[in-house]
Amino acid sequence: MNMIQAINSAMEVMMARDPAVVVLGEDVGYFGGVFRATAGLQKKFGKTRVFDTPITECGIIGVAIGMGAYGLRPVPEIQFADYIYPALDQLASEAARLRYRSAGEFTAPITIRSPFGGGIFGGQTHSQSPEGIFTHVSGIKTVIPSNPYDAKGLLIAAIEDNDPTLFFEPKRIYNGPFDGHYDHPVQPWAKHDGSEVPEEYYRIPLGTAKVVRAGEAVTILAYGTMIHVVSGVVAASGVDAEIIDLRTLIPLDIDTITASVEKTGRCMIVHEATRTSGFGAELAAQVQERCFHSLEAPIERVTGYDTPYPHSLEWAYFPGPVRIGEALKKILKD
Amino acid sequence: MPVDRPNANLRPLSLHVPEPKFRPGDTVDFSDLAVPPAGAAPRPASDAAPDSFRDLAYGLVRVLGEDNRAVGAWDPKLSPDRLRAMLRAMALTRAFDERMYRAQRQGKTSFYMKSTGEEAVAVAAAFALLPDDMCFPSYRQQGLLIARDWSLVDMMNQIYSNRADRLHGKQLPIMYSVREKSFFSISGNLATQYPQAVGWAMASAARGDTRIAATWCGEGSTAEGDFHSACTFASVYRAPVILNVVNNQWAISSFSGFAGAEATTFAARAVGYGIAGLRIDGNDALAVYAATEWAAERARTNQGPTLIEHFTYRAEGHSTSDDPSQYRSAHEAAEWPLGDPIKRLKDHLIALGEWDEERQAAMDLELAETVKAAAREAEKNGVLGHGLHQPLETMFEEVFEDMPWHLAEQRQEMLDEAKAAGLEIGR
Numbered sequence: 001m002n003m004i005q006a007i008n009s010a011m012e013v014m015m016a017r018d019p020a021v022v023v024l025g026e027d028v029g030y031f032g033g034v035f036r037a038t039a040g041l042q043k044k045f046g047k048t049r050v051f052d053t054p055i056t057e058c059g060i061i062g063v064a065i066g067m068g069a070y071g072l073r074p075v076p077e078i079q080f081a082d083y084i085y086p087a088l089d090q091l092a093s094e095a096a097r098l099r100y101r102s103a104g105e106f107t108a109p110i111t112i113r114s115p116f117g118g119g120i121f122g123g124q125t126h127s128q129s130p131e132g133i134f135t136h137v138s139g140i141k142t143v144i145p146s147n148p149y150d151a152k153g154l155l156i157a158a159i160e161d162n163d164p165t166l167f168f169e170p171k172r173i174y175n176g177p178f179d180g181h182y183d184h185p186v187q188p189w190a191k192h193d194g195s196e197v198p199e200e201y202y203r204i205p206l207g208t209a210k211v212v213r214a215g216e217a218v219t220i221l222a223y224g225t226m227i228h229v230v231s232g233v234v235a236a237s238g239v240d241a242e243i244i245d246l247r248t249l250i251p252l253d254i255d256t257i258t259a260s261v262e263k264t265g266r267c268m269i270v271h272e273a274t275r276t277s278g279f280g281a282e283l284a285a286q287v288q289e290r291c292f293h294s295l296e297a298p299i300e301r302v303t304g305y306d307t308p309y310p311h312s313l314e315w316a317y318f319p320g321p322v323r324i325g326e327a328l329k330k331i332l333k334d
Numbered sequence: 335m336p337v338d339r340p341n342a343n344l345r346p347l348s349l350h351v352p353e354p355k356f357r358p359g360d361t362v363d364f365s366d367l368a369v370p371p372a373g374a375a376p377r378p379a380s381d382a383a384p385d386s387f388r389d390l391a392y393g394l395v396r397v398l399g400e401d402n403r404a405v406g407a408w409d410p411k412l413s414p415d416r417l418r419a420m421l422r423a424m425a426l427t428r429a430f431d432e433r434m435y436r437a438q439r440q441g442k443t444s445f446y447m448k449s450t451g452e453e454a455v456a457v458a459a460a461f462a463l464l465p466d467d468m469c470f471p472s473y474r475q476q477g478l479l480i481a482r483d484w485s486l487v488d489m490m491n492q493i494y495s496n497r498a499d500r501l502h503g504k505q506l507p508i509m510y511s512v513r514e515k516s517f518f519s520i521s522g523n524l525a526t527q528y529p530q531a532v533g534w535a536m537a538s539a540a541r542g543d544t545r546i547a548a549t550w551c552g553e554g555s556t557a558e559g560d561f562h563s564a565c566t567f568a569s570v571y572r573a574p575v576i577l578n579v580v581n582n583q584w585a586i587s588s589f590s591g592f593a594g595a596e597a598t599t600f601a602a603r604a605v606g607y608g609i610a611g612l613r614i615d616g617n618d619a620l621a622v623y624a625a626t627e628w629a630a631e632r633a634r635t636n637q638g639p640t641l642i643e644h645f646t647y648r649a650e651g652h653s654t655s656d657d658p659s660q661y662r663s664a665h666e667a668a669e670w671p672l673g674d675p676i677k678r679l680k681d682h683l684i685a686l687g688e689w690d691e692e693r694q695a696a697m698d699l700e701l702a703e704t705v706k707a708a709a710r711e712a713e714k715n716g717v718l719g720h721g722l723h724q725p726l727e728t729m730f731e732e733v734f735e736d737m738p739w740h741l742a743e744q745r746q747e748m749l750d751e752a753k754a755a756g757l758e759i760g761r
Contacts, residue, residue: 059563066533102519251738
């Protein structure tokens with residue numbers, strides 16, 4: 001399966017298992033979603049379980065919270081993560097705090113799916129990576145898969161989870177992994193290990209990172225599309241790097257991270273999102289606090305620049321192989 | 335600012351910034367406020383088409399007339415027992431407000447908000463709904479809980495954030511949550527409960543349930559984007575929901591003109607959404623009851639949502655942190671042409687020969703005693719700042735269903751610091 005098919009399969013499995021699971025969002029019903037992630041679901045489960053909504057993100061999330069309070073398990077879609085901001089109040093003030101403020105009387109067991117990230121010439125409003133805004137909000141979990149197998153298992157776990165969970169889908173790798181070489185032909189998922197996806201139910205627990213490549217020289221923390229970019233750079237450079245796919249940012253798998261950095265003594269963090277106050281800053285702070293005596297070099301961050309996501313200069317902005325390669329040389333120099 | 339361009343000779347534009355009629359010190363004259371006579375508004379069938387509500391959305395449904403008699407098609411024809419029960423819940427709400435306002439002034443809690451003058455809006459609606467219809471209130475519908483016979487002691491425990499507070503001292507006073515009474519957790523963020531109520535109602539409909547939802551916001555909050563999204567969703571999916579707008583004329587210091595009241599009514603918003611819209615006398619408990627009963631029937635028969643504007647007046651300050659004498663005339667509340675909801679219902683019962691001033695005085699005394707006794711009971715569990723709060727570590731609980739490591743770690747840090755400082759650490 002490609003990533004879209006895996007995500008579609010996760011929803012189909014969960015809707016068949018649990019009648020409380022409902023899917024809502026702009027164009028998700030009859031049409032099956034602008035990325036086809038919900039294709040066929042309305043036909044199979046009916047209009048009262050999979051339905052199109054008006055174009056109002058605060059409404060989509062607000063309604064999903066109310067459905068959750070009733071006892072349903074809604075999976076709302078925000079068409080692009082760039083358009084999640086109208087729903088920020090409902091997410092940060094309501095979904096994230098409902099359990100806390102009612103001392104558990106009411107909860108928001110909702111999973112917000114949203115395509116995110118750049119590398120597709122999406123310009124300013126089809127490329128953003130806003131995960132850092134949400135990891136800053138207590139009460140929300142944040143999940144970002146990097147391959148079809150993980151996408152299905154993590155999405156199933158997110159839907160089953162009783163806390164509100166953001167599920168950001170790197171749309172650059174919906175149809176195939178992307179190593180950052182935009183001038184090379186796109187590789188389909190079929191050639192990648194992660195494309196073997198069982199048809200049936202399985203779950204990957206939230207809060208578990210995955211060591212994508214074991215190594216001794218440096219720890220690289222990344223997620224989403226960046227896993228593939230980093231893997232390409234590491235393979236080409238011959239550096240014995242340990243690459244960790246975080247998979248969930250909140251809860252964070254801190255043990256896997258610290259064990260790795262204590263072993264390698266070096267830590268590089270890679271994300272597409274802008275640098276200042278990005279999630280990389282939290283990762284760097286955690287590693288610095290916990291692995292201070294193991295560190296042999298300053299922690300490196302390779303991220304998007306602190307600018308809005310540009311259109312024509314996309315490949316200068318995107319933290320691609322060249323920038324990651326340079327940072328790798330730098331961190332290994334000392 | 336000189337303008338050098340074509341058409342610079344046109345008359346300059348001017349910006350209209352609304353201004354309330356009366357400011358502090360002004361004499362109040364409400365004589366130009368249109369108050370239609372009781373009984374004049376027609377009562378359509380509950381399955382009437384949404385586009386037939388134009389006149390009702392701009393009018394004012396009233397049942398109780400100047401002679402304290404119930405008249406017209408909207409008279410819900412309640413039994414004297416029911417009327418007395420409603421009167422009692424409204425009076426209890428006021429007595430509760432009085433006591434808790436005083437408790438705040440005495441430093442027993444940080445904050446309180448009264449609903450004085452608006453008791454009918456919540457209480458009469460609660461009487462017209464079924465007990466398991468889900469309410470998504472704002473912070474000024476404490477009357478819902480009181481009408482649903484919820485424990486005053488429990489409400490006070492929440493206000494005092496004491497060791498018996500079911501919300502573990504996590505919430506600002508009055509932000510109740512009572513699932514048992516189908517009363518949704520109150521949020522400080524305005525109008526957010528509006529789309530949530532619509533979603534709850536949609537879920538009920540999608541599951542073939544028979545329960546409906548009702549939500550409340552003030553007229554000021556109708557300006558929030560969530561109000562628009564909720565109305566759109568409610569209309570699109572014909573959600574079984576009652577959307578109440580409590581137009582009490584004031585949003586803290588801003589008069590209703592800043593929410594658009596100079597140009598139209600709040601019930602008239604419904605017209606544009608294709609929702610049935612009723613504008614009613616919010617100080618007339620029978621009108622509130624009748625409109626809610628009508629809207630509930632409409633919702634329960636799959637005819638869709640209703641928006642009800644309750645035309646009322648916020649008789650007191652916005653909250654204990656507010657001083658209304660700084661922005662409005664002190665005479666407004668007394669001059670308000672729709673009167674006091676409790677007095678009007680009382681006078682109606684008296685006119686029916688089912689009540690008298692002596693019984694009212696005795697009831698008021700009894701209710702004051704009831705509230706006082708509840709306060710004594712609640713204060714045994716502690717008042718704010720007097721030590722009997724929840725154990726410190728509860729702060730970290732219920733952020734998530736299971737506590738992740740980073741919260742467990744922060745909890746331990748806090749407990750270690752408290753211990754090092756010699757503080758009592760709770761459990």
